[in-house]
Amino acid sequence: DAKTTQPNSMESNEEEPVHLPCNHSTISGTDYIHWYRQLPSQGPEYVIHGLTSNVNNRMASLAIAEDRKSSTLILHRATLRDAAVYYCILRDVGAAGNKLTFGGGTRVLVKP
Amino acid sequence: SQTIHQWPATLVQPVGSPLSLECTVEGTSNPNLYWYRQAAGRGLQLLFYSVGIGQISSEVPQNLSASRPQDRQFILSSKKLLLSDSGFYLCAWSELQASNEKLLFGSGTQLSVL
Numbered sequence: 001d002a003k004t005t006q007p008n009s010m011e012s013n014e015e016e017p018v019h020l021p022c023n024h025s026t027i028s029g030t031d032y033i034h035w036y037r038q039l040p041s042q043g044p045e046y047v048i049h050g051l052t053s054n055v056n057n058r059m060a061s062l063a064i065a066e067d068r069k070s071s072t073l074i075l076h077r078a079t080l081r082d083a084a085v086y087y088c089i090l091r092d093v094g095a096a097g098n099k100l101t102f103g104g105g106t107r108v109l110v111k112p
Numbered sequence: 113s114q115t116i117h118q119w120p121a122t123l124v125q126p127v128g129s130p131l132s133l134e135c136t137v138e139g140t141s142n143p144n145l146y147w148y149r150q151a152a153g154r155g156l157q158l159l160f161y162s163v164g165i166g167q168i169s170s171e172v173p174q175n176l177s178a179s180r181p182q183d184r185q186f187i188l189s190s191k192k193l194l195l196s197d198s199g200f201y202l203c204a205w206s207e208l209q210a211s212n213e214k215l216l217f218g219s220g221t222q223l224s225v226l
Contacts, residue, residue, distance in 0.1 A: 034214065043202045043217030044156065087155070091213075100146070100215055102156035 004088045009107040018075040020106050022088030025069045032091045033064060034100065035073045037084040044087065044102075047073065075108075083110045114139035118203045118218030125225050131176075131190040133221050135203030138184065143205040145186040146215065147178055150200040162186060198225045 005023040012018040024033065032051050036044040048055055048062045050071070055062040061074040075082055085105040118135045125131060137143050147159040158171045160178035168178050175194050179187045186203060203218040 036215075041200075041220075041222075043204070043220050044215075046214040046216070049214065085155075101158055102148070104155045 003101075004090060004103050006086075006088050006103060006106045008104065009109065011109045011111060012075075012078045014080060014110055014112050015077050018078045018082070018108060018110075020073040020075075020086050020088075020108070021070065022072070023070045024088070024090055027068050027090055033062070033068075033071050034089045034091050035060070035062065036087045036089065036102075037082075038087070038105070039084045047086070049091070078108075078110045080110050080112060083108055114207075114216070116203060116205055116216055116218045118221060120221060121219065122222045123224070125193050125223065127195055127225055128192045131188070131193050131197070131223070133188040133201055133203075133223075135186045135188075135218055136184055137205045140184070140205070140207055142183060143207055145180060146204040146206075147186065147188050148202040148204065150202065152199070156202065160188070193225045195225050198223055 010020065032049050034049040035047040037047050038044040048057055048060050050062045050064050052064060054064060063072045063074060065071065073086060085107050087102050087105040089100055089102055091100050115138045144163050146161045148156045149159050150156050159176060160168055160170055162168050162180045165180050165183055168180060175197060176188060176190050188201060190197060201221045201223055204215045206213045206215050
């Protein structure tokens with residue numbers, strides 16, 4: 001399975017943008033890049049996904065490098081509710097079905 | 113609308129006791145189903161996934177087993193719990209077998225084995 005590498009933690013001030021990097025140098029041509037976040041004591045929540053082009057939704061933006069070996073999740077204006085662990089994942093479709101393997105993620109701390 | 117139900121929310125079990133955690137999905141058919149475990153302060157570990165009734169793939173050797181007796185029901189079991197089985201267990205589903213389809217997670221079960 002292709003793996004991802006993320007920083008363990010990041011801090012941000014409220015109302016400021018947050019840029020969360022993810023390296024996935026072994027990504028294959030058919031792997032989608034997914035981002036999830038997990039608030040304390042809750043299950044992960046889908047944030048955004050993409051293949052090659054940059055993507056935007058109401059929660060965040062996803063910027064994907066041209067060679068697809070890295071990507072960045074952008075929270076445009078961090079709020080206290082955005083404090084969570086953010087996971088960058090490559091979604092692998094195998095013969096036996098989908099697998100979505102989580103790494104350690106990046107713990108985001110938002111300071112008021 | 114599609115929903116996923118997972119219960120119980122918390123569970124305290126003695127070492128050596130059996131375990132049964134149930135997960136059901138509503139509002140869809142033939143979902144892909146997953147069981148994850150999260151140890152305290154750690155990331156999520158994929159335990160099992162299923163693409164259909166009776167079809168279970170195990171990701172790691174362990175003291176647990178999974179079954180899918182019905183299309184929208186996924187059960188995680190153990191005959192004898194170990195201390196190391198403690199953790200936060202999450203059920204998830206996805207609708208299509210496609211790499212752009214997102215996973216939806218249940219609310220989780222916090223299992224403490226004492």
